Amino acid sequence: DTGVSQDPRHKITKRGQNVTFRCDPISEHNRLYWYRQTLGQGPEFLTYFQNEAQLEKSRLLSDRFSAERPKGSFSTLEIQRTEQGDSAMYLCASSLITGEQYFGPGTRLTVT
């Protein structure tokens, strides 16, 4: 399968713990995006990379959130000191510079 993959698919954590998600984009895509989706809403943009450079961050991305794409391939999204409000589906997408975005299956985070 050559689509976008995300790991883990589900994560349950206790409030205050740190979590890290991974996204592997389509191999030739140089752009990688993170979105968050809560129940009844469309995905909301968090941040995106072009190769290893993080080009834009949403104000939704508080100081507890950090994303990296160290070698311009896979990316990680870390949430520190999780809160119940962080419970959501975290989506990754990738694209060529001028192309449409292809989405992965998402990581569902539940903070108890």
Place this chain on the structure above:
Amino acid sequence: AQSVSQHNHHVILSEAASLELGCNYSYGGTVNLFWYVQYPGQHLQLLLKYFSGDPLVKGIKGFEAEFIKSKFSFNLRKPSVQWSDTAEYFCAVISYNTDKLIFGTGTRLQVFP
């Protein structure tokens, strides 16, 4: 700030009925427009897109959408729906000066045999 409005939150149709889902966006400049679909248990998939040219665009599975610039609209249509079209449909926009997708809240479509 840019926004996307989808007027129908939940649509229920019988098979063979015609479908039209509304989408309006707020940005006045050059935009790229998309419809994504999420089938039950699956990830978001691109249904169709408009970048430029003919404002009537055709996508997969018999769907089409019409871009009407004067109305800031990009409505999705299908002449005859099937049970397999049951899914959630999201309209999204990218404006010229940004690269992030702005999504609407989605429309849940249920098609009954």
